[in-house]
Amino acid sequence: MITYRIVQAKPLVQADGSQVDERSPPDGAAPGTPYATWRTVFTGCVDITDLNPGPTPEEVFRYFQTLPLPEPTTRQQPPGNALVGLPVIFYTDTPATAEFTVDIRGFTVVIDAAITTYTWTTGDGSTLVTTTPGAPYPDETVTHDYTSGTYTAGLTTTWGGTYTVDGGAVTDVAGTTTTDGPPVTFTVLQARPVLTDPTD
Structure with missing residues (x-):
């Protein structure tokens, strides 16, 4: 950011009473006291970005790691108990994107933020x-x-993002x-065929 600045200054009374910029201090003035009139020492454009540089990628990433990102919820079907031979379906309805506005040094x-990968732990080592x-x-x-x-x-979700x-x-x-989301526990049952008498 470029701004136009006017810088003015006054001389200060020195401890030994010497002149500053060929200007003598008033008699009896305490050291450090400003005197004389304001004078302009600089006028022009200044790049204040150099004085307060913007956030670095490392700074933004530190904030990114502390964001309250949505916690994933693991859903499975059939709900409750499942059956051997019938695949369990996993999914989540957690929002896949989120926007945050933060203040970093003004x-x-x-x-x-956006989810890049979903990592499902099945509970059987897979x-x-x-x-x-x-x-x-x-x-x-x-x-x-x-x-x-x-x-x-x-379920663990991995988040990336832009800023x-x-x-x-x-x-x-x-x-x-x-x-990481809260885990879900379920039982997988073994279905067994039972012969029945169709005349009963």
């Missing part, structure tokens, strides 16, 4: 990494097959951060 920084949030049935974008047992699954400083150029955030 600069207005607008950060646009991990699924996707770039989409999945979707409920009949969509089967994110699924997993289980053997019988009880499992605890969870602007005082409405300037869009810049990539220099790194990513993650948020």
